[in-house]
Amino acid sequence: MKILRHILISLLFLASHSLIGQKAYSRIEAEITIKEVDSTSRITTGKMYYDKNLGAMYYSIKYPSREVIVYTDTMIYKLSEGKVLQNHKSTNGLKFNIFNLVLNSQMEYYGLNSSSYELIKTKKDKDQIITTWEPKFKNKKYRSGKIIMSQKNKLIFGLVSFHPDGSIISKQFFEDYINIDGLMIPSKITQIALFKEKPEYKITTYKNIKVNNFDDQKYYSSEFYFSD
Numbered sequence: 001m002k003i004l005r006h007i008l009i010s011l012l013f014l015a016s017h018s019l020i021g022q023k024a025y026s027r028i029e030a031e032i033t034i035k036e037v038d039s040t041s042r043i044t045t046g047k048m049y050y051d052k053n054l055g056a057m058y059y060s061i062k063y064p065s066r067e068v069i070v071y072t073d074t075m076i077y078k079l080s081e082g083k084v085l086q087n088h089k090s091t092n093g094l095k096f097n098i099f100n101l102v103l104n105s106q107m108e109y110y111g112l113n114s115s116s117y118e119l120i121k122t123k124k125d126k127d128q129i130i131t132t133w134e135p136k137f138k139n140k141k142y143r144s145g146k147i148i149m150s151q152k153n154k155l156i157f158g159l160v161s162f163h164p165d166g167s168i169i170s171k172q173f174f175e176d177y178i179n180i181d182g183l184m185i186p187s188k189i190t191q192i193a194l195f196k197e198k199p200e201y202k203i204t205t206y207k208n209i210k211v212n213n214f215d216d217q218k219y220y221s222s223e224f225y226f227s228d
Helices: 002-021 098-103 222-226
Strands: 027-037 041-051 056-063 067-071 075-080 083-089 117-125 128-135 147-152 155-162 168-180 183-193 200-211
Touching: 027 098, 041 098, 098 183, 155 183, 168 200
Parallel strands: none
Antiparallel strands: 027 041, 027 200, 041 056, 056 067, 067 075, 075 083, 117 128, 128 147, 147 155, 155 168, 168 183, 183 200
């Protein structure tokens, strides 16, 4: 009995020590700059706040005009001075948002390995690993095409999304990774949309990124943004 008790105490000690060593990440905030280029060029600056447990992402825009954009899994709201100016349903939700992926340790495969996509092919090309993903279910009404992803040093570098007919919808590039408290976060993301005659570019850069900042609780609350 003494030996069994000693073993149990040792196991409890090791388990508690292991839990203490693990750190739970739940929120990220950052200063953002967005440059959009199509037929014109636009610059947007502000701050972003995301808490995965609250299930909402807030963009506090400073330029070109002061406004707030709130993203949830189902809706997108645009506010000014606490009043809702626009709202519409969200098609993508927050599952594949990079900060949600980073906080849930799914950035390596962009969350595809735990989604409705399955890995079809893997190949090596110089310093990159190229993987091809296809939908597991062929839904005729909501058809999706394949996704090709490239990785460098186990970090996602490029992502190409396709229509079912094989034409490209968009390309994304993830660059300038920084290590913040053990989390590898891309500080520059370039998106190229190809569904129109002329490609549309969206370059987003992040700086002063903070992880698990609980000093400014109000910026993570919908009450703060929706109040007058």
